Structures are given as structure tokens and as C-alpha cells.
Amino acid sequence: MKIIGTGCSHPQKIVTNQMLSQMVDTNDEWIVTRTGIKERRVVSSETLEDMAIDAARKALGNAGISAKDLDFIICSNVVNEYVTPALSCIIQGAIGATCPCVDLNGACVGFLYGIDMAEAYYRSGRVKNVLVVSAEEPSRMLSWEDRTVCVLFGDGAGAAVLSEGDNILATRLTASSSTFSLYQKHELQPSPFNTKPNSNLPLVMCGQEVFKFAANASISDVRYLLDKTGYQPDAVDKYLLHQANVRIIEMVREILKQPKEKFPLNIQKYGNTSSASLPILLDELNREGRLKEGELIVLSAFGAGFVSGSCIMRW
Numbered sequence: 001m002k003i004i005g006t007g008c009s010h011p012q013k014i015v016t017n018q019m020l021s022q023m024v025d026t027n028d029e030w031i032v033t034r035t036g037i038k039e040r041r042v043v044s045s046e047t048l049e050d051m052a053i054d055a056a057r058k059a060l061g062n063a064g065i066s067a068k069d070l071d072f073i074i075c076s077n078v079v080n081e082y083v084t085p086a087l088s089c090i091i092q093g094a095i096g097a098t099c100p101c102v103d104l105n106g107a108c109v110g111f112l113y114g115i116d117m118a119e120a121y122y123r124s125g126r127v128k129n130v131l132v133v134s135a136e137e138p139s140r141m142l143s144w145e146d147r148t149v150c151v152l153f154g155d156g157a158g159a160a161v162l163s164e165g166d167n168i169l170a171t172r173l174t175a176s177s178s179t180f181s182l183y184q185k186h187e188l189q190p191s192p193f194n195t196k197p198n199s200n201l202p203l204v205m206c207g208q209e210v211f212k213f214a215a216n217a218s219i220s221d222v223r224y225l226l227d228k229t230g231y232q233p234d235a236v237d238k239y240l241l242h243q244a245n246v247r248i249i250e251m252v253r254e255i256l257k258q259p260k261e262k263f264p265l266n267i268q269k270y271g272n273t274s275s276a277s278l279p280i281l282l283d284e285l286n287r288e289g290r291l292k293e294g295e296l297i298v299l300s301a302f303g304a305g306f307v308s309g310s311c312i313m314r315w
């Protein structure tokens, strides 16, 4: 396939490091030096559905196709207010599409799981145009009293429209179960037949363990894709890495011995927006004219599971 349009949407509310330092025992210097984040957008009066729909509409507008032309909608999401129906169904109705749709939970890698699924459906001859939307609200998963996590995340939505083409050169997805390093449990409705305790825990994260996994996974995924397609690191024009921590991105950049300009960042403005991170970055670069036709682009992400994913494509 080929990406023919992108879009994104952000909440209105900006939460700066300074604001967080009045809520928990933290400070701007710690957050900036350890993560690269200066501020993040956090959902207040808007809904995640509205942002997902807005990002989807913008991606369709950018692609120049109508919602009626879509053959499939894939929405990557970890949590939203609805348990059911799927967020993709809500998006489908709002944009006026009629195609089948499905949600997937690939944690922060959801966008790349979506691209991989779209490509597989395309190769099987079942679809021509696919919308992949990533919409995430981690601010509703974590404790705002826990300084080790509340400074890291932000909310947002990003989307891409894929259509006929042979620009996706290779993808790689991995999963290795390590469910105690990064998870959240939420309460379900009580049942008279269920005697198990019901847990309702905010996001729990062992930061250093995730950091090590993330750096190793990203570097091994990128190397795998380069080996598979026969390119050297120098041949890649842009590396778009999951915006979780600028130190992880720097580590990957140094190992690949590449210049800073090839690793665009927006983490300073949005923090870690989970699976929305990559499509938001992609949309920013696209609209700023920073992606040239034919450029070689690598995307790479990691997240809870642990899962990781990467993709090499021509723009």
C-alpha cells in the first residue's frame, strides 16, 4: 500500500511541567533531562471519540477521497469510554463510511499493527482504501498522584489513509509476554457467580525495565528491516520513532550513527501519546512538507506486552 493522507487532533488543554510540579514532587529540569518532555495535551471537556473523528476527517481530506471509498477502518486504542461498541464503529458512523471496521489494542505499537493488517488485507485482494486511526487517552489510565508516570503521557489522535501502491517495503511485529512491567487493571461489573477479587489499579510501570526493552527492541527491529530490504542505515531519510523518551531515541540514533535531523521529535509538545504518537508525528511532517516523495522512512515503536513493531516505506 501507500499512505495517501494523514491527520491528527489534540485536546485543547496544555499541561506544562511547571503545572505538574505544583501537583506532585517533580520539576521541569528532571522531566526535561530524563524524558525531553516540556508539555503535553490532556483531555478535559472534549471526548476521545471527537478527536478520533477529527483526525479521521482530516486524513480523508488530505488524501482527497470520500469516506464512502473506504473498504476497512482499523482503530488502534487502549482505552476509551465505551467498552462496546468499538471506537472504529463510532468513527465509521460519524464520517459516513459504510465499510467493516475493527479495533485493535497493540498498546503503543497499535498504529504499526494497523498498517501491517491493512497491508495484509490489501495483498489478499480484499481492500483498496484503508483508514487507520490511533486514538489514545492515557491521562485516564494513570494516577495523577504518581510522579513516575503522570509526567510522561499525553492524549491525542492520529490517522492515515492507505491506498493502492507498493511503498510499504517491509514490516515487523514482535511480542514477548512481560505483563507485570507495564499494565493497568480496571473494575468490571460485579457478578453473583464470580468470587474473584475485582482490581481497579492505575497504570503500573517499571520504567527502567521498559526503557531497556524499548531501546533493544527498536534497534533490533530497525536492523532487521534494513537487513531484509538490503539498505544501509545511511540510505534512510527519516527515522520516526515512538515519542516516549528522547533518551531512547538518542540511543537508537547513536547506535545507527545517524545525524539528528533524521530523527524528528515532537515529544517536547505532546509527551507519550501511546499509539497516536507515530501518526501525529507523521502528520506534522507531512503538513510541514518535510517528507519528500520517494524518501525512505522507517517507523518504529514499542509498548506494553511487551510488543514492538516497525515498518520501512517509501513516501
Ligand code: UT7
Pocket (backbone or CB within 6 Å): 025, 026, 027, 030, 031, 034, 035, 108, 147, 148, 149, 151, 205, 206, 207, 208, 210, 211, 214, 244, 245, 272, 274, 302, 303, 304
Ligand atoms: O510507551 C512505553 C511507555 N513507557 C516508557 O517508554 C518508559 C520508559 N522508561 C523511561 O522513560 C524512564 O525509565 C523514566 C523516564 C520513566 C524514568 O527515568 P529513569 O532515568 O529511569 O529514572 P529512575 O526510574 O531510575 O528514577 C531516578 C530517580 C528516582 O529517585 P531515587 O530513587 O534516585 O531517589 C525516582 O524516584 O528519579 C525519581 N523520579 C522523579 N523525580 C522527579 C521518578 N520520577 C520522577 C519525577 N520527578 N517525575
